[in-house]
Amino acid sequence: MEGGQHAPDYPVPLEVTSADDISNLVNYLEKNYGKLDVLVNNAGIALEWDGKPTDTDKIRRTLEVNLIAPFAITEALVPLLSVSDDARVINHSSQLGSIDTAENLWQYVSAFVTIGYSTSKAGLNMLTQIQSKTLTVKGIAVAAAHPGWVKTDLGTDAAPLEVEEGASTVVGLVTIARDQFPHGQLVNKGVRIPW
Ligand SMILES: NC(=O)c1ccc[n+]([C@@H]2O[C@H](COP(=O)([O-])OP(=O)(O)OC[C@H]3O[C@@H](n4cnc5c(N)ncnc54)[C@H](OP(=O)(O)O)[C@@H]3O)[C@@H](O)[C@H]2O)c1
Known part of the structure; x- marks a missing residue:
């Protein structure tokens, strides 16, 4: 659209594990805005706090939503982010994905650490770090939030x-x-959390 007008049908449905939905989102943004300033990868699931043993299905589903989807969505939106003069990607992570926290504060977090959720967020933290290195040449700033x-x-x-x-x-x-x-950092309320 021209003249700063935007399409009236916002928000756009997005199942984050659906390649079709991601593609539709990219097309919608491209057609109506031509660029993207901020991407917040917020969707997340925690399937293991039900008192039952963790199984591989729960781990797989958790990794799909919490780690693979943010990768796929960001990759698909890089061309539109690259057009912005202040592009930011914020991955909604968790201190429960901090290996430093698991190593040094285990007595406080052990009740909440689960294989699927914490490894998905640890993976998201590493994804954030990698993206902060690889996307900076395109002018895209990347951080993780707790x-x-x-x-x-x-x-x-x-x-x-x-x-x-x-x-x-x-x-x-x-x-x-x-x-x-805080490009390339995991933060809470402006304060850096060790990876
Ligand atoms: N709450 C906390 O204490 C806490 C702490 C650390 C980190 N976080 C992180 O913060 C983020 C937001 O969590 P929250 O606390 O707001 O959780 P929430 O209340 O359970 O909300 C999760 C959101 O993710 C969406 N979602 C889940 N699976 C999806 C999928 N496959 N496709 C599209 N959307 C999907 C949900 O949509 P529907 O409602 O449509 O299902 C919902 O809007 C998550 O990444 C979480 O890991 C939360």
């Missing part, structure tokens, strides 16, 4: 943080000045 433990369907009512507080880390990454964006 929102804290937040009252959502995933976080449950036991979490201490309200949604607004949990969202503040990603909102901060979207709005922070370009030269202060």
Whole structure:
């Protein structure tokens, strides 16, 4: 569209594991906007906090949504991000994917660490690091966000943080000045978390 007008049918449905949906999204953005300034890979699942043993099916499904989908979506959107003069990719990760945290703070996190979820987020952290190296030549800044433990369907009512507080880390990454964006880092509320 021309003259800053945008299509009225936002939002666009996106099943993140669907190649067709990703392709439709790219076409929609290209046709209506011609560029993309910010991509937040937010969708995530945790299937293993049901008190039952982890199985390979749960691990596979978790990796598909939490790691493979962010890779596929970002790859598909790189051409549109490259057009922006302030492109940012924010991968919604978790401190539960921090190997440093598992190594040094095990007594605090062991009740929450599961094979599928934590390895998916550790993989997302590595994806973030790789993307920060490979996409910088296209002018795309990349960071990973840990929102804290937040009252959502995933976080449950036991979490201490309200949604607004949990969202503040990603909102901060979207709005922070370009030269202060923590490219190649995992952060919570502006503070770096060791990988
Ligand atoms: N809550 C926490 O304490 C916490 C802590 C650390 C990190 N995180 C991360 O923060 C992100 C958001 O989580 P949340 O707490 O808001 O969880 P949530 O309330 O369970 O929301 C998850 C969102 O992901 C979407 N989603 C899941 N699978 C999808 C798929 N295959 N395709 C498209 N969308 C899909 C869901 O859509 P539908 O509603 O349509 O299913 C929902 O909007 C996740 O990446 C999570 O790992 C959360």
